[in-house]
Amino acid sequence: MGNVSIVVGAQWGDEGKGKWIDILARDVEIVARFQGGNNAGHTLYVDGQKVVLHQIPSGIFHEGKISALCSGVVVNPSQLLVEIKKVAAFVQLTPERLWLSARAHVISPWHIHLDSKTETEAAKPIGTTKRGIGPTYAEKANRTGIRLGDYINPIRRQAWYESLSHTTPKFAEHRKAHADQWQEFDQAAEALAPFVVDAEHMVRAQIKAGKRALLEGAQGALLDINHGTYPYVTSSETAAGGAFASLGFSPKSIDKIYGVAKAYVTRVGSGAFPTELKDKVGEHLATLGKEFGATTGRPRRCGWLDAVALRYSGAISGYDGLILNKMDILTGLDEIKVCVAYEHPVHGRIEEFPWDHEILSECKPIYKSFKGWTEELPQGGKISDMSANARAYVDGVEEILGYPVSMVGTGVNRQDALFR
Numbered sequence: 240m241g242n243v244s245i246v247v248g249a250q251w252g253d254e255g256k257g258k259w260i261d262i263l264a265r266d267v268e269i270v271a272r273f274q275g276g277n278n279a280g281h282t283l284y285v286d287g288q289k290v291v292l293h294q295i296p297s298g299i300f301h302e303g304k305i306s307a308l309c310s311g312v313v314v315n316p317s318q319l320l321v322e323i324k325k326v327a328a329f330v331q332l333t334p335e336r337l338w339l340s341a342r343a344h345v346i347s348p349w350h351i352h353l354d355s356k357t358e359t360e361a362a363k364p365i366g367t368t369k370r371g372i373g374p375t376y377a378e379k380a381n382r383t384g385i386r387l388g389d390y391i392n393p394i395r396r397q398a399w400y401e402s403l404s405h406t407t408p409k410f411a412e413h414r415k416a417h418a419d420q421w422q423e424f425d426q427a428a429e430a431l432a433p434f435v436v437d438a439e440h441m442v443r444a445q446i447k448a449g450k451r452a453l454l455e456g457a458q459g460a461l462l463d464i465n466h467g468t469y470p471y472v473t474s475s476e477t478a479a480g481g482a483f484a485s486l487g488f489s490p491k492s493i494d495k496i497y498g499v500a501k502a503y504v505t506r507v508g509s510g511a512f513p514t515e516l517k518d519k520v521g522e523h524l525a526t527l528g529k530e531f532g533a534t535t536g537r538p539r540r541c542g543w544l545d546a547v548a549l550r551y552s553g554a555i556s557g558y559d560g561l562i563l564n565k566m567d568i569l570t571g572l573d574e575i576k577v578c579v580a581y582e583h584p585v586h587g588r589i590e591e592f593p594w595d596h597e598i599l600s601e602c603k604p605i606y607k608s609f610k611g612w613t614e615e616l617p618q619g620g621k622i623s624d625m626s627a628n629a630r631a632y633v634d635g636v637e638e639i640l641g642y643p644v645s646m647v648g649t650g651v652n653r654q655d656a657l658f659r
């Protein structure tokens with residue numbers, strides 16, 4: 240068994256990864272983000288104060304732990320500097336503690352412009368965060384992007400400007416028209432330079448020396464570029480496999496893989512959502528769950544827990560256990576439903592999550608019903624400390640999923656966590 244674990248989102252993002260990575264970081268020396276960029280918003284509470292992290296890994300508030308961004312991440316340099324300043328009230332980030340992969344691709348003002356333009360002009364917008372994520376990964380795949388290691392070198396950065404201006408006249412126009420943005424972009428390079436290292440090599444060396452690492456995912460399995468609800472996905476590998484690829488590491492050396500899911504479902508942006516609720520229960524989940532995006536502030540769509548999607552999510556990432564989060568938001572509901580299969584007008588009963596977004600969008604949920612509870616859930620302790628109906632719900636979910644629920648979340652703070 241290895242000393243590396245992975246925590247990923249099991250649904251469409253915002254499951255509460257930030258809080259759980261903060262909790263689980265207690266037991267490791269390194270927390271490394273493996274994909275995504277500042278499209279993510281990971282919320283944690285430090286000494287009762289809310290902090291939203293977009294790029295810095297969520298273990299940062301534990302003293303002495305190393306935070307790394309691996310090759311699969313895309314970095315917005317000036318926003319990263321803003322974030323480093325933001326956390327300075329709690330923790331001073333020095334190059335000894337924050338390792339930025341020289342291989343990670345850089346989000347530039349051009350990529351952000353392209354993302355906005357594409358979304359505005361599209362007949363069917365994805366509903367992206369407009370943070371330039373898709374265009375940056377596209378450029379990476381096209382081998383015309385710029386990596387952090389090259390970006391911090393003024394000569395290489397200039398060469399990138401020139402080569403892109405050569406192939407893309409509109410890029411040169413953008414540089415002229417938005418000189419302020421490009422100046423900020425250039426200045427950030429100097430400030431970030433001391434943090435840019437061969438992060439993958441350094442993390443692997445630490446692991447080899449016996450240190451424990453936690454690999455942090457952003458977004459969620461159903462937004463995965465390969466396995467998600469394409470085209471309504473993000474542009475990176477959000478499932479656990481993305482972690483091996485980004486760090487450059489043997490899957491055989493992974494110890495534990497956890498998926499974080501809400502005890503219901505939320506989704507931001509467009510795309511199919513079979514269990515979406517537009518009724519009073521949906522309102523209950525949105526209001527009590529404070530379901531507004533941590534990055535864009537957009538209202539999140541809410542619905543019942545979807546076990547078809549979660550079985551699929553478990554299959555593609557191989558969870559050792561599910562972290563069933565925000566269970567406190569279900570308290571007070573008379574009846575709680577879990578979608579166990581879909582009904583499709585042509586294909587009938589569907590038990591496997593369809594690859595085809597059009598089919599998924601035509602699916603109606605088939606529910607199993609559970610009794611609600613009114614007792615407050617315990618804040619800290621064991622899953623077995625919960626009242627009978629809440630326990631029956633967790634046991635029921637576990638049975639429907641076919642893999643264990645290992646932890647339960649009952650509030651926003653570090654201590655609001657129940658274990659088996």
Ligand code: GDP
Pocket residue numbers: 248252253254255256257258279280281282283528529532533564565566567568648649650651655
């Ligand atoms: P992430 O992107 O997966 O890290 O999740 P977000 O931070 O975007 O969204 C999760 C939201 O739920 C945040 O506002 C958290 O403070 C909050 N949260 C996390 N865990 C719990 C929980 O167990 N109960 C409640 N009520 N809120 C939680």
Ligand code: IMO
Pocket residue numbers: 248251252253254278279280281365366367368369370371372373456457458459462471472473474507508509533
């Ligand atoms: P965390 O890490 C929820 C969604 C967007 C959009 C789609 C593509 O906080 O869970 P993008 O900007 O990535 O090209 O947008 O993905 N999305 C998220 N939804 N949580 C996130 O991150 C998300 N990051 C992207 O809303 O539907």
Ligand code: MG
Pocket residue numbers: 252253254279280281282533534
């Ligand atoms: Mg989030």
